[in-house]
Amino acid sequence: MVRAAVLIACSLMAPLAMADTSTFRQALDAARNDDWETLSRMESALDDNHPLEAYLEFHRIRVGLPELPPEKIQAYAETYSDSPLPGDVVDMAIVAYGKAKRWDALLTVSETAPREVALQCYYYQAKLANNDESALQEAARLWAHGSSRPNACDPLFDAARQAGVIDDKAIWERQRLAFEAGNYSLMRYLNRLLEGSDYETAGNWLKKLYRSPDSLSDLPRGLSGEQKEMLREAGLFRWIYTDTIAARKWFEKQATQITNDDARESLGRRLAWYSTIRGIEENRAWLDQWLESHSDVELLSQRARRAVIEQNWEATAHWIRKLPAEEQADSRWRYWLSRALEATGEEDTARELLQQAAKGRNFFAFLAADRLGEPYRFSDAPYSATVDFKAPKAVNRIVLLQELEEDTAAHREWLWLLWHSDREQQRALADYALKKQWYSLAVEASIQSKSWDTLAWRFPPAYRAQFEKEGVENDLDPWLAMSVSRRESAFNPRARSGVGASGLMQLMPATARQVAKEANQERPTQAMLFDQNVNIGLGTRYLAELLEQFNGNRLLALAAYNAGPHRIDNWLEEEDDKAVPADVWVESIPFRETRDYVQAVLTYRVLFIGLHDDQPRTAQLMTDMESESRYSLSMLE
Template sequence: MKRLAILTPLVALAATFSLPGVVFAQPSGDDVLLQMQQAARKQDSKALAALLPATQGHPLEVWAQYWALKARLDSATSQEVEDFLQRWRGTYQEDRLRNDWLLLLGQRRDWAEFERLHTDFRMQDDKQLRCYDLAIASMEGRLPAHAGTQLQQLWLDQPASDDGCTYAASTLYAAQQLPAQTVWQRARLGAERNQLGTARDALAIAAPQHVGPLATLFKSPLQYLTTGKTTPPAALATLALIRLAASDPDQAAQLLRTRWQKTLSAEERDWVWGVIGKVAARRLSDDALDYFAEVQQLADLNDDSLAWLARAALRAGQWGLVQQAIAAMSTAQQQDSTWVYWKARTLLAQGTPQGQEQAQALLDSIAGVDGFYEQLAREDLGQAVLPPPEPQPPTAEEAARARANPGLARALYAIRIGLRSEGVREWNYTTNLHQPGGMNDRELLAAAQLACQAQVWDRCINTSERTRGFASWQQRYPMPFKDEVVTRARNIGLDPAYVYGLIRQESRFIMDARSHVGASGLMQVMPATAKWTAKKIGMTDFQPSMINQHDVNITIGTAYLKLALDDFDGSMVLAAAGYNAGPGRPRNWRNGPVLDAAIWAENVPFTETRDYVKKVLANTTNYAAAITGQPQSLRSRLGQVGPKDTPVAYNKALP
């Protein structure tokens, strides 16, 4: 009965969409698709082939066909691929398979077929393919201007080693169009990230004679630096010092000062000092700025090290050093609202009329209501946070076009039967402004409304966030289960806006959301935390299976949030950090100088938690404006953060 209760609305929903020539399948067809999804994840080509015939005529048949062909793409013929591309022309799956096939052609070095198909690739979101394209251009002697710079950006930005950019780097290096320094920078990034393969692939290009010691260097950098019979080459010593800094920055600093300072080049020394400073800054160590002070040229540091230099300087109140760090960042990073805001603050700190004028212009360039620094900039300009006027709702014609869009229909159908990943990807592709026939603001508004009506809140929010000429607060900040959330929050002394701000960041209101660490439901509660909290509030009938019930999840999640807020003496910033990273970490992170909470949040060592805290607080401010209809202040919710100054002890039992 439960299965039928879930599927019946899906069939009704699907019937509202217009998919010409397609008859919607019965629930058994949905089950086959779910089985094929699991088989595809296991690359079980035999199971996929056996299940495929049962999907004929299903509205998601294209997914079945894609999975079946993708699983055996290594042995597929060009004609089979071409037949798929022609049959499903214009769909997300067509472009995705073209991407898969192009990667395979690149690995096979089949450049003629690669070039023929690459021109029709619409997404243009795969950096490997862009790298292959640069390699082909180099081989054909038609490299565009600044090709080496383009490849450098692509290659250095890749999080891990891949064939496309590694092959392009090798090709351009051999043609003397890529400097050796870039290859060594890639190797250093591999050392920073503890990616042996990345470093090995880089060295194989420019210094294959140095590949042998890499495994030992990565495993035991201190031993490699101190116990060898011969002195390691400076370039390899640089990699070893970087690896050592990851676990022991003080030891790395001592070795660099006493043994390697004169051996390494100035650029190598600067890079290592930058890594040492970065690791120390992430540990909130007072030594961080001393380590950064050893850097001779800030231009030698990468953006990540420069960001941590700026954060450490903010923590120490050294505004001039903040300004120097930002000035050394890449143009792209300087344009990020984080660093636009802090550059403005450095100019304000100068106290000069010229600095004031420049700061006002910078703040004005990012001021808004959509993000943390955008809201702070708005407040610094003397403007409160208020929702913008709602745009005119989609007309009947605009709504009808959204309902009739095959890509949106397939996406919603997929999400409703449990193919969430597939549905989200197809939805994003269909609404992407960068694709031919991509949606304008009014079309995005109508698509977002369609998702809202289907209660697929994450697509509602994300799609609405992409409009530029106007913003619908009703779409961007929805309030499902409003009566339950508001009543429950107020009954236990929580701001409902804070609860909604957290839910929006945690799950985007996906009730069956489950994180990679096992957190569940709207408020992403961990099983052990749910059990502990239920007992704490006297919920005697709680069972772990109940955590995805929205009312239970709200009850337990809000109770835990209130306990965390009380533990941190009412600090929304600290409680949000504790909710995400566990209460023990922010208890330690707050020990130090008393800081503006914005500076404290920017110095949170974990990237995920740092981003989380800022987004929850910005969301909270916007929800408060939506709920109360009154002007709101983000800064008033931030306050200051410093060591615990109340006699009430921490609740050590809080998980």
């Protein structure tokens, strides 16, 4: 595979004399629509060896499969080896050859097992067709999973079952995996496969335990000892989730019935986890005793967090001090230990800890700096080039793809280039992207090169004019909206989440439509949400509406932006005498994603202002109203 040392050495191709973007657009659209006559006509008007020729050839390969010989696939991969497209073509060929049962052709284009499960199933079918019996063991490995597998795997699994490699025990063990994954439909399917086998009764009981885990003490005598052991483990696993208190009582009295030491330890940890994150006071004595004898960093962190939420400062100090030294050195725990010691009268030590915490560049470091009345420390490290940068050919493709509004393809080209570059080359590419105002690509390059202290790449003032314009129109701080965009999409206008959130500010289509309707604006289409101006306009308006709904409190509004406004009421105490300070409320947000989100956006805003606005680097994290308020439902009145 071509390495970046070669790519970077290739000088940027001569200017394309403004290659006819419109002509290539027509050619690409024709290729996608299998209009080969138009494609041939458009290609004749393009320069020979057009930088994006690989994208047209891709569609010729696509339409030619599965009849194309594998040598054509190999030739394509060799010709366009500095592009991500050969990998796509090989994957496409594996599927096409697999469906056509052209096993020798498949193995020619894929000498090693692919990563994707469906492709692996085709690959091992090809191996099996060539009398490679090791494919059956790979089938058993792919089978052992708690989720449904692609349809492409069915012939491979059938072969493994016929050969006895996937036997009744393997079916039962997969049913247990489906049980633990909460996949009841897969459990039922697998249970039918066990009819008439020695595992039929165990399979039926596994289904019963999923619905009624408290039945684990009523297992019938006809089961083998091994089956009973596995069912007890499964039932307790489920019971801990459905009724943590009852499960703890059973575990305290009957734990010896779980004879496997590793299983008993794992179930104890699961019980401790749910007892902690759910704040179950009735389990507290058992939990604390368990934690004293287990050095589990994640659980100790959660227990310390629970003590913070309850404002039990003695317990907070105790559990933080149980953490490893490197964990205690984190700004978050130094901050909370300082708060605990201050509350218990150790003010000098508390101040020392605050000073140490304030040396960081994160939410809790900035909180510490605010409590000390000190400026924030950014630890910025400006970039200094060590070698002259010569842009590789891939950059030409990225430029043209952006002109064609093929932003997803441009982003993939950029990622491929970064993955095939060493760190210094990645840093050079980050600097190049920033100069070209390719904001999302600069951020991506900063991540790939781990340039955490080169803040210019990580926090560029992307689309600043548009954010400022919409900020004026919606009476909204543009830096806050920009920070939301940075957190949501890293400034990628074409970003789209698995649930459909789209664009710079990751708007859900239904939310965008509602906001547009209230503003008497055009109903936005999916394509419109990928337009930076439309997305910023609707996103800033929605953020402004949330701020109005939550009386200007950005902590509440940001939590609502991430998790939905309907959840905020449930995250605030009903009674004023149980109201908590701002920092404790942020730590108490039940969803880790939302806790991190609120902290990140406010931290990013501080960084944007400190880097790009002429304001002092102090007292920017929270307003006086936000930091001095006590958080309860009365805030929303």
